[in-house]
Amino acid sequence: MRMMAGSRSACEPARYADAMTTLVIGGAGYIGSHVVRLLLEKGERVVVIDDLSTGFRERTTGAELVELDVTRPDAAEKLAFQMKASGANAVIHFAAHKQVGESVAKPEMYWHDNVAGLAHVLEACATAGVRDVVFSSSAAVYGMPDVDLVTEDLTPQPINPYGATKYVGEWMLADAERAHDLRTVALRYFNVAGAGWPELADTLVMNLVPIVLDALEQGKTPIVFGNDYNTPDGTCIRDYVHVLDLADAHIAALEYLRGEERPHRVFNVGTGTGSSVLEVIEAIGRALGQEITPTIGERRPGDPARLICSTDRIRETLGWSSTKTLDDIVRSAVEARRAAQ
């Protein structure tokens, strides 16, 4: 049964009876909305909590939408009300600021909103008796590790407030798990891109793939931030993962929390393979059917030469592996932009 999307105030209870219900906080956002859609396709019921500051109501079709800013002082009480009223069995928490450059310029906003928001969510889970929590963390917790493959055992050394708030969030999860017998997982996303459905594409032009597509649409030349790194073609290497694969990792994490054996609480989510900036731009050229000759610009401060994750733990423990290639990622991003025109 598909619930008609409806927007209610945070004081009205979501209207669900007895089936499995997941509360997706930030479910009107780019990644969150992909998870919402997968959960709905699985027949689960979904309550989206979102303040619509960067997300879109239209992305939550099929779910119940409760408009609420989780950073508000009274958010824990309102969240607990929704968890109890909807009979939520689990929470997935996405809602946070996530722009590295912005975090450097506005650290207080990141520290307050990202940390207080999560604190309210965890407090509500304890109050409402919701045990299962999946937290959106980030590869940004690692900072600039000088290793070929990043494993979860590496000690995080975030180099910007954004990454620091995600690492602190993982500590908060661990503390709440001990204090309230929660079952928690933090997923450290590597570089997410692409679109599972065109209408759920990332509308923020903040990362390499959308930046290059946006530049080309405006008749501008993409800029490569440095080509003198110690990599095969001199440009930075990252681990690009399709947003649909990433969304599926959240479903696997929920199932893991419902199981008996839970040896780990933190998982990298990536492909285990790296692509350089030039390789990504070449893939975009293939998807567009055009030759792209970028400008080589200066290095961007804070960029590690290489950030590729080991996927051993998530594969061995959750049975999850990525399925889509860089070309799949880029093609889906191109198709989404064409559909939006």
Ligand code: WQD
């Ligand atoms: C990728 C590469 C740039 C634009 C991000 C964020 C954060 C985190 C991980 C979730 C870098 C280069 C970019 C351009 C370029 N995700 N580049 N020209 O910095 O790896 O990390 O993803 O938490 O969102 O930290 O992603 O897309 O900004 O850059 O050369 O116009 O592309 O230097 O090497 P990044 P990015």
